[in-house]
Amino acid sequence: MKFKLFSLVLLLVCFALLGVLSGVIPVTDRDAVQVFRQVLDPDGSPVAEDARPSATPRAVVPPTPRLAGTAAPISTAVIAAPTAVPVTATPAPARRTVSVSQSPSPSPENTAPSSPAPSAAGGEDEPEPLPVTAAPTRTPAPSAEPTATPAAVVHGWEPEAEVVATTITWQDPVRNDTDIDLQDISLPEQEGLPITLPDHGAQILIIHTHGTEAYTPDGEDQYEATADYRTIDPGHTVIRVGQALAQALENYGLRVVVDTELYDWPSYNGSYGRAEQAIRQYLEQDPDIAMIIDLHRDALGTDEVMYKTVSDELDESAAQLMFVVGTDENLEHPNWRQNLAFALSLQELVEEKYPHLTRPTLVCPYRYNQQFTPGSILLEIGTAGNTLQEAITAAELFADAVGPALAGQTDE
Numbered sequence: 001m002k003f004k005l006f007s008l009v010l011l012l013v014c015f016a017l018l019g020v021l022s023g024v025i026p027v028t029d030r031d032a033v034q035v036f037r038q039v040l041d042p043d044g045s046p047v048a049e050d051a052r053p054s055a056t057p058r059a060v061v062p063p064t065p066r067l068a069g070t071a072a073p074i075s076t077a078v079i080a081a082p083t084a085v086p087v088t089a090t091p092a093p094a095r096r097t098v099s100v101s102q103s104p105s106p107s108p109e110n111t112a113p114s115s116p117a118p119s120a121a122g123g124e125d126e127p128e129p130l131p132v133t134a135a136p137t138r139t140p141a142p143s144a145e146p147t148a149t150p151a152a153v154v155h156g157w158e159p160e161a162e163v164v165a166t167t168i169t170w171q172d173p174v175r176n177d178t179d180i181d182l183q184d185i186s187l188p189e190q191e192g193l194p195i196t197l198p199d200h201g202a203q204i205l206i207i208h209t210h211g212t213e214a215y216t217p218d219g220e221d222q223y224e225a226t227a228d229y230r231t232i233d234p235g236h237t238v239i240r241v242g243q244a245l246a247q248a249l250e251n252y253g254l255r256v257v258v259d260t261e262l263y264d265w266p267s268y269n270g271s272y273g274r275a276e277q278a279i280r281q282y283l284e285q286d287p288d289i290a291m292i293i294d295l296h297r298d299a300l301g302t303d304e305v306m307y308k309t310v311s312d313e314l315d316e317s318a319a320q321l322m323f324v325v326g327t328d329e330n331l332e333h334p335n336w337r338q339n340l341a342f343a344l345s346l347q348e349l350v351e352e353k354y355p356h357l358t359r360p361t362l363v364c365p366y367r368y369n370q371q372f373t374p375g376s377i378l379l380e381i382g383t384a385g386n387t388l389q390e391a392i393t394a395a396e397l398f399a400d401a402v403g404p405a406l407a408g409q410t411d412e
Contacts, residue, residue: 157225161306195375198288209275218387229384248399291375308385318393319382322359329365338374
């Protein structure tokens with residue numbers, strides 16, 4: 001009888017222990033619980049019950065980014081795309097020696113590039129944004145261009161800075177902002193301009209990496225701003241200037257394609273990568289395009305004073321121009337010497353006909369998507385202080401100076 005009673009008590013104790021261990025019987029004494037139950041971490045040491053996660057976290061996979069600015073190109077004329085053919089190499093032309101200045105001229109400072117940012121295409125490092133021009137030496141340091149995503153549209157925006165006209169004169173045709181020694185560099189020798197335009201299809205592409213860049217509102221040229229001196233209205237930005245340039249070049253029989261896509265909106269960063277993708281698409285359609293102009297406007301001044309660059313030979317009615325040429329200092333760029341020779345040839349043509357219409361050609365350490373053709377340039381027309389009409393006038397004068405020479409470079 002005693003043995004049966006003992007067995008029954010032992011059985012009840014076992015059931016109680018099993019109930020505690022399984023959680024069926026609640027126990028409020030945590031020390032008692034630890035006697036029967038332990039949770040071990042990977043190295044075998046006990047871990048408190050409330051230290052364990054309630055569930056395994058689920059990995060979050062970000063959505064794949066989609067690049068903007070890949071819509072169908074817009075052209076000033078409908079040009080049938082020729083059948084793609086391989087580009088044949090041409091014999092190396094004779095070379096001439098050109099000596100250029102390594103240091104800035106005594107005239108006002110020009111441009112200093114910003115730090116590079118990752119490109120949206122191919123993971124390459126390309127500059128973001130375009131170099132921001134320093135103010136003339138008699139003025140304070142410049143304010144930087146915006147690098148963040150543009151803000152919402154500002155209705156009725158008016159600039160607060162005072163606009164002051166200035167003419168940047170120079171003695172040396174080149175301002176070197178690289179570590180490359182430009183003394184006694186060899187440039188291709190060729191009669192006329194150092195490029196040849198195709199006799200069929202598109203010859204010139206005008207694109208705007210920063211298509212929201214605008215000018216100082218004036219008269220009827222008012223716009224709703226997305227940031228200071230920026231708007232998504234193409235009728236009041238550098239896109240409008242590009243259209244005027246194309247029309248003026250077409251007056252000389254040149255075939256020009258104008259891209260009106262916004263590559264810096266709604267995201268400003270990555271605009272060079274998106275523009276690069278567009279350039280590749282144009283070259284796939286028209287592989288013989290020989291000249292690519294990336295048209296911008298500069299920024300020159302401070303929050304209090306914004307300078308507009310003007311040609312003093314033209315009664316301040318035209319903004320000044322500046323060529324920006326990239327190099328291979330950071331990325332592969334086999335065409336940069338040809339690009340520089342081309343820019344200097346254009347600069348000479350402009351200065352011969354319209355003195356003081358250009359500023360010194362700026363040589364930078366970045367490529368600015370100029371690696372695709374020997375005839376690629378970045379052209380800055382005016383600054384934020386100029387008006388849209390001053391920029392359009394400058395574009396038309398530029399076309400008037402270089403148009404005849406370009407028309408004479410058609411491959412026959």
